[in-house]
Each structure stands twice: as C-alpha cells, then as structure tokens.
Amino acid sequence: MEARLSIQITVNGKTVSDHVEPRTLLAHYLRDGLGLTGTHIGCDTSQCGACTVLLDGEPVKSCTVLAVQADGTQVMTVEGLAAPGTAHPVQQAFQEMHGLQCGFCTPGVLMLSTWLVQQHQTSDLRHIRESLDGIICRCTGYENIVKAIARAGELAVDEPAAPAASQREGVPS
Amino acid sequence: MIPAPFRYTRAATVDEAMQVLQQDSDAKVLAGGHSLLPMMKLRLARPSHLVDVTRIPELSTLKMSSDVVVVGAAVRYAVLSQSRIAEVMPLLTEAVRLIADPQVRHRGTVGGSAAHADPASDLAAVFLATDALFVVASPRGIRRIPAAEWYVAPMVTALAGDEMLVRVEFPQPQPARQTYLKFAHPASGYALAGVAAMLDIQEGMIQHVRLAVTGAGAMPFRARSAEQLLAGRPLAAVRFEEAADAGAKDGEYLSDAQYSEEYRRNLACVMMRRALEKLAAE
Numbered sequence: 153m154e155a156r157l158s159i160q161i162t163v164n165g166k167t168v169s170d171h172v173e174p175r176t177l178l179a180h181y182l183r184d185g186l187g188l189t190g191t192h193i194g195c196d197t198s199q200c201g202a203c204t205v206l207l208d209g210e211p212v213k214s215c216t217v218l219a220v221q222a223d224g225t226q227v228m229t230v231e232g233l234a235a236p237g238t239a240h241p242v243q244q245a246f247q248e249m250h251g252l253q254c255g256f257c258t259p260g261v262l263m264l265s266t267w268l269v270q271q272h273q274t275s276d277l278r279h280i281r282e283s284l285d286g287i288i289c290r291c292t293g294y295e296n297i298v299k300a301i302a303r304a305g306e307l308a309v310d311e312p313a314a315p316a317a318s319q320r321e322g323v324p325s
Numbered sequence: 326m327i328p329a330p331f332r333y334t335r336a337a338t339v340d341e342a343m344q345v346l347q348q349d350s351d352a353k354v355l356a357g358g359h360s361l362l363p364m365m366k367l368r369l370a371r372p373s374h375l376v377d378v379t380r381i382p383e384l385s386t387l388k389m390s391s392d393v394v395v396v397g398a399a400v401r402y403a404v405l406s407q408s409r410i411a412e413v414m415p416l417l418t419e420a421v422r423l424i425a426d427p428q429v430r431h432r433g434t435v436g437g438s439a440a441h442a443d444p445a446s447d448l449a450a451v452f453l454a455t456d457a458l459f460v461v462a463s464p465r466g467i468r469r470i471p472a473a474e475w476y477v478a479p480m481v482t483a484l485a486g487d488e489m490l491v492r493v494e495f496p497q498p499q500p501a502r503q504t505y506l507k508f509a510h511p512a513s514g515y516a517l518a519g520v521a522a523m524l525d526i527q528e529g530m531i532q533h534v535r536l537a538v539t540g541a542g543a544m545p546f547r548a549r550s551a552e553q554l555l556a557g558r559p560l561a562a563v564r565f566e567e568a569a570d571a572g573a574k575d576g577e578y579l580s581d582a583q584y585s586e587e588y589r590r591n592l593a594c595v596m597m598r599r600a601l602e603k604l605a606a607e
C-alpha cells in the first residue's frame with residue numbers, strides 16, 4: 153500500500169481533512185469515508201452517471217475521479233441539496249412529475265439536473281435530452297425525467313435561493 | 326473496482342512533472358483521467374506513479390492571435406466549448422461538444438485526448454485537418470511535432486516516455502468554412518466516422534480543402550485524394566460523391582464482429598460527402 157496523502161475537501165458546505173490512499177476513488181471516499189451513501193455506484197465504468205456529484209459546481213462522475221484529485225475543491229452530493237425533511241426545488245419537481253421509479257440512478261440525475269437548473273439550461277427539451285447522455289436510467293424511459301428537469305427550472309425561478317451551504321446537513325463533523 | 330496502488334504527485338510546474346517522469350519510467354501523466362482511470366480500474370494499465378498535471382497554470386493556457394490559436398494540454402473540453410475560440414475555429418468547439426456527455430466533458434482534456442491517441446478520438450480529425458502542432462517538453466528541451474507525425478499506431482503517439490505534451494498550436498488563419506460531423510456508435514457514443522472538413526470558396530472556386538477522418542479507419546487519416554480532386558476547381562463542376570469516394574480510399578479499414586471493412590469505408594465516404602455538401606451550402 154502506498155503512503156496516504158492528506159486531502160481537504162469541502163463536502164456539502166463542511167470542510168473535511170483526511171488521509172487517503174492515492175487510489176481511493178472519490179465515489180468510495182464519499183460513501184465509505186464520509187458515510188454519504190446517497191452517491192450511488194452503478195456501472196463503475198464511467199458510463200451510467202449514478203455517481204454524478206458536483207465538483208466546484210460542475211457535474212462529474214465520481215467513480216472516475218480520485219479523491220486526491222478533489223483536494224481543495226467543493227463537492228456537493230445529493231445529501232447537500234436540502235436539509236432532511238425539506239426538498240430542493242429539483243427534488244420537488246422530480247416528486248411532482250414522477251421522475252423516478254426504483255431511485256437507483258436518481259442521486260446522479262438530481263445532481264446533473266441541479267447543474268442544468270443553475271446554468272439556466274432547462275427551457276429547451278431537446279437540450280435537456282442531450283444533456284442526459286451520461287445518465288442511464290433502467291426504469292423511467294426518461295420521459296418523466298425530462299419533464300421533471302423542465303419543471304425544476306420553473307420552480308427554481310419562483311423559489312428563494314437554496315439554504316446557505318453551511319446550513320446544509322449530511323456531512324459528519 | 327479499485328486501481329492497483331500507485332504514488333501520486335501533483336506537479337506545480339512542467340519541470341516538476343518532467344522530473345517525476347524522468348525518475349520513474351513507469352510513471353504516467355494524469356490529466357482528466359477519463360481514459361487512464363477506467364483502464365487502471367480494469368488493471369489494463371498499472372502505472373507506478375501518477376503525475377497530475379491539471380494544476381500547472383501553463384497547461385491551462387487559451388490564447389488567440391492572428392497567426393496561432395494556443396490550447397494548453399490540460400484545457401478541459403467544457404472550458405474550450407464555452408471559449409471565444411469558437412469565433413475563429415468553430416470546427417474545434419463543434420467537435421468538442423460532440424464528445425461523450427456533460428460529465429465527461431468537464432473532466433476530459435485536449436492533451437489527454439491527443440496523448441491517449443484512441444483511433445476514434447474526435448479531436449484526432451481536427452488536429453489532422455488543421456495541421457496542428459504538438460508542443461512537447463522533455464529534459465532535452467521543447468520540440469514541435471506536426472499532427473501528421475503524431476499518430477503512430479492505435480493508442481501510440483510520437484511522444485517519448487520522458488516527454489509531456491504542454492500545448493497544441495493551431496496555425497491561423499484556417500479556411501473559413503469549417504465543420505465537424507460525427508456518426509456516433511449508438512451505444513458507446515464514440516465516432517464510427519467523424520469528419521473534420523474545411524474549405525474556402527472564392528469567386529465560385531473551391532480553395533484550401535482540408536478533410537480528415539476519425540473512427541472509421543484503423544487510424545485517423547487525412548483524405549488528401551479528396552482534397553486534390555476539389556482544390557482549385559469550380560464549385561459548379563465538382564462532384565462531392567466522387568471526391569469523398571477517393572478520399573475514403575486514403576484510409577485503411579479493418580473488419581470486426583460488428584462492422585465490415587466495406588461498411589466502414591462507405592461510412593467515411595458518406596460522412597465526407599455530407600460535410601462537403603454542408604460547407605458548400607453555407
């Protein structure tokens with residue numbers, strides 16, 4: 153085993169310092185190191201997008217990023233979207249439009265959708281479909297996912313800003 | 326799946342990265358990791374040491390001038406596709422937007438694509454069509470490798486083990502009409518045929534034709550026979566079908582379980598014809 157390296161990552165608004173093996177994947181670090189099991193590992197071959205998180209605000213497949221590559225960055229997982237018992241506009245839209253069935257792909261879909269909403273890229277359905285290229289959902293047939301993302305865009309316009317990152321839960325202190 | 330153990334160094338400068346490559350012949354450069362990490366997870370690659378070059382400021386350069394466009398090796402696709410380079414090289418940004426999906430485009434880099442040298446890499450066609458120059462650093466100094474000499478074999482480039490790619494230079498100006506057309510594999514999304522095409526039309530005459538094909542052939546290639554049939558001819562008198570057919574013959578094709586050699590050559594021909602028709606109609 154190679155020596156562990158120290159990393160500091162801000163996950164869902166809380167800064168964590170840790171030591172990891174260089175080969176530790178970000179997805180594994182979030183799940184096993186921090187107990188944030190919302191991030192799912194579907195294919196483990198960079199195809200399905202279930203492991204998608206936001207890295208410095210951008211969607212990435214965390215099964216294909218090393219934890220050491222995320223040193224010094226801000227990571228947001230599905231746990232960071234809203235405090236327990238409350239729903240982020242994107243989550244609300246997925247509930248309203250039945251944008252999930254088994255829910256396995258959903259954490260990744262929600263993170264990609266959050267990015268699309270933040271980028272104001274939800275008005276064109278064709279663009280939404282294209283943006284889902286890196287997401288594999290075995291259940292829904294995507295129709296309701298597309299509708300939910302469009303709806304999330306509408307809700308986000310009406311809603312006040314999401315709670316400050318520091319107020320979000322989901323990271324063990 | 327977890328890669329075999331390795332050491333990790335985040336280089337702050339090109340010199341620091343080169344030092345690691347020199348000290349350890351099994352060391353490899355890590356850029357976006359979107360080709361290297363999947364291979365390491367499958368243990369198809371087992372480097373002893375990864376040198377992360379993505380935080381070397383020099384490798385994130387994006388510069389435009391009247392005679393050259395410079396793209397740092399660690400510039401990510403997503404950054405490039407949003408950049409002003411679209412104004413002078415729409416071909417490059419069009420191609421980048423067709424690579425994989427948003428998540429992959431936020432990690433994958435121009436230099437990683439070049440150095441990985443997948444024969445279906447979208448950028449390979451762009452590099453070849455634009456006569457790009459690969460600027461490479463090693464303890465022996467800097468050298469420039471022309472795109473025509475870069476791709477040596479599938480997954481093999483002209484890069485030596487202790488060399489690293491610093492940036493790609495695209496000479497300017499390029500022909501004004503540019504496009505990249507891709508026929509993607511329905512499952513993998515990689516190009517079954519990707520065509521980079523550029524030309525000028527001056528007073529009804531076709532000039533400066535550049536055509537390159539990725540994905541279809543065993544190696545990406547420049548379709549020079551097509552270029553020669555078209556350059557200097559009146560637009561009204563040329564047959565794109567004929568030129569594309571000749572150009573497709575410049576490639577070497579292999580049959581596999583899914584696609585025959587003839588299918589691949591035909592696809593290269595069809596995509597070249599479509600690209601030419603599109604540019605002529607602009």
Ligand SMILES: Cc1cc2nc3c(=O)[nH]c(=O)nc-3n(C[C@H](O)[C@H](O)[C@H](O)COP(=O)(O)OP(=O)(O)OC[C@H]3O[C@@H](n4cnc5c(N)ncnc54)[C@H](O)[C@@H]3O)c2cc1C
Nearest residue numbers: 354356357358359360361425433434437438440446447490
């Ligand atoms: C799901 C998926 C779909 C994809 N679809 C496409 C597609 O449609 N079209 C396409 O073109 N590509 C596609 N790719 C590949 C993607 O473009 C990769 O990002 C790219 O091939 C490698 O770039 P990277 O920055 O990730 O390099 P890395 O994976 O970090 O490195 C790749 C190789 O290049 C070497 N290297 C990297 N940078 C340098 C440097 N500066 N100097 C010397 N050597 C270097 C590394 O040592 C390694 O050998 C896909 C990848 C995935 C995971």
Ligand code: FES
Nearest residue numbers: 194195196201215
């Ligand atoms: S688990 Fe990461 S892409 Fe499928």
Ligand code: FES
Nearest residue numbers: 253255289290291
């Ligand atoms: S809801 Fe089941 S995989 Fe998407």
